[in-house]
Amino acid sequence: MEPHPRPTAPAGSPPLGALPVEPLLTSEFDADPGAVYERLRRRYGPVAPVGLMGVPVWLVLGYTEVTEVLRNESLWRRDVRYWRTRAEGGLPRDWPLLAGYEVRQMMFMDDEEHRAARRTHHSALSPFQDARSPEGWELRASVARYADELVAMLAAESGSVGFADLGAQYTRPLLLMVTTRLFGCPVELGDELVMDLWRMLDGGPDAAPATGRALAAFTRLAAHRRARPGDDLTSYMLLADPDLSDEQLGRELFMNAVYLNDITGNMVLNTLLEVLRGNATVRRSLSAGQLGETVNRAALANPPVANMCFRFAARDVRLGDVWVRAGDVVSPSAAAAHQDLLALGSSYMVGSTISTRAHLGWGAGPHQCPSAARELGSLIVTTAVGRIFDHFTQAELTLPPDQLPWRSGPVVRGLRILPVRYEMAAPHRPEAVPPPAGTAAHAADGQTKGLLAALRRLMFGGRDKGVSGS
Numbered sequence: 001m002e003p004h005p006r007p008t009a010p011a012g013s014p015p016l017g018a019l020p021v022e023p024l025l026t027s028e029f030d031a032d033p034g035a036v037y038e039r040l041r042r043r044y045g046p047v048a049p050v051g052l053m054g055v056p057v058w059l060v061l062g063y064t065e066v067t068e069v070l071r072n073e074s075l076w077r078r079d080v081r082y083w084r085t086r087a088e089g090g091l092p093r094d095w096p097l098l099a100g101y102e103v104r105q106m107m108f109m110d111d112e113e114h115r116a117a118r119r120t121h122h123s124a125l126s127p128f129q130d131a132r133s134p135e136g137w138e139l140r141a142s143v144a145r146y147a148d149e150l151v152a153m154l155a156a157e158s159g160s161v162g163f164a165d166l167g168a169q170y171t172r173p174l175l176l177m178v179t180t181r182l183f184g185c186p187v188e189l190g191d192e193l194v195m196d197l198w199r200m201l202d203g204g205p206d207a208a209p210a211t212g213r214a215l216a217a218f219t220r221l222a223a224h225r226r227a228r229p230g231d232d233l234t235s236y237m238l239l240a241d242p243d244l245s246d247e248q249l250g251r252e253l254f255m256n257a258v259y260l261n262d263i264t265g266n267m268v269l270n271t272l273l274e275v276l277r278g279n280a281t282v283r284r285s286l287s288a289g290q291l292g293e294t295v296n297r298a299a300l301a302n303p304p305v306a307n308m309c310f311r312f313a314a315r316d317v318r319l320g321d322v323w324v325r326a327g328d329v330v331s332p333s334a335a336a337a338h339q340d341l342l343a344l345g346s347s348y349m350v351g352s353t354i355s356t357r358a359h360l361g362w363g364a365g366p367h368q369c370p371s372a373a374r375e376l377g378s379l380i381v382t383t384a385v386g387r388i389f390d391h392f393t394q395a396e397l398t399l400p401p402d403q404l405p406w407r408s409g410p411v412v413r414g415l416r417i418l419p420v421r422y423e424m425a426a427p428h429r430p431e432a433v434p435p436p437a438g439t440a441a442h443a444a445d446g447q448t449k450g451l452l453a454a455l456r457r458l459m460f461g462g463r464d465k466g467v468s469g470s
């Protein structure tokens, strides 16, 4: 019997490169991405051509189409070598996103190579997500202790009634502290790495050289932990796959550090915002232990990974109302898919017909956030948000929610600042018990004090201007 012929795009269907595209990353998109998705949907249907810094890309907007792309790995590939325009040398040499996609790490692998890398991650991350393991217990206690220390620092600097930017003065330093602890950074490397991650996430003029230095520092960290293993993610990655070279492990650590800082940090801020803008019922739900539901609602309203990383079509395929050709690039948009999903429910809050757990904030399919990383991310988000509202007796936004400034990139959307006026019970006393002397946690505690002093300069060195909303 003749094998079923593979479909090919009909001659009359316009190829991506021939379509007029509107640039996606505009000031309108920064302020109101929902309006842009809506306009594209009206014009093209669930899949629309857009320009990403001058390069045409299919943006997938429909919930059904996004989940199809995320789940069907034999058709939608992650390896950048499938990208036809790149293979043909058609990308601008200095295209800003190319360097990131050329870094060969788990996210851009397919099939067995990808599955093996995920097994390594899973086995290395698992001890930290399990509250019954010593590593899991210690990490939980550390996150709470760091949160308490940062609130104490805020009280010491700005008083028990004052203004704060919960981004620069709480969330970002908290996650940098967690990173040095989880990754097992020695003091000398930790300080330098934290400064560079800070500059990189800031996206300022120093961001590009800081990214290069951070990658190099993660490679040095890999070599350090190979020589001196400890109870940390770096050492456990090496234990799970001793064949990993320092360079490869450095690249994997770098990618995890971005998820841990940028993505998890944005999830903390989005959840804080969800509580701050919510009514008394939302705030009461925190004490009733329903924080997980608030996190889901925040992920649905504002997924930090708004537009997921590229996939490449393995063959010609019809998606939505368009023909995507073999080697075309698509970006599945979780944010647009959520808009689609919410249109089925109520207009603002999630209606009873839609479960908040249907969100794609963790991705879906073979590349979704690994389960151990999800647990870890959730633990950090709920602890960070929970501790703030344990300490603050009052907290209000100092800007109306629709005037908060957002940062929209090709992948991530996050708040630039989260300015609040707070009141806390004074005097503030951290509740967490210090770890016993002589333990690994005790040594790490001393290291964290040094790091806190370094972070203090960044947190209070003029970054709090404008947080009162004036």
Ligand code: HEM
Pocket (backbone or CB within 6 Å): 106, 107, 108, 118, 121, 256, 257, 259, 260, 263, 264, 267, 304, 305, 308, 309, 360, 361, 362, 363, 364, 366, 367, 368, 369, 370, 373, 374, 376, 377, 378, 381
């Ligand atoms: C609340 C926090 C987090 C959110 C919202 C989140 C979200 C996501 C999403 C949407 C993806 C899929 C991206 C895609 O398919 O293009 C992903 C993948 C991934 N995440 Fe997370 N993540 C979080 C925390 C973390 C943490 C804490 C880690 C590790 C320490 C982590 C490690 C990873 C890794 C390694 C992948 C790549 C998986 C693969 O390609 O197979 N994530 N995450």
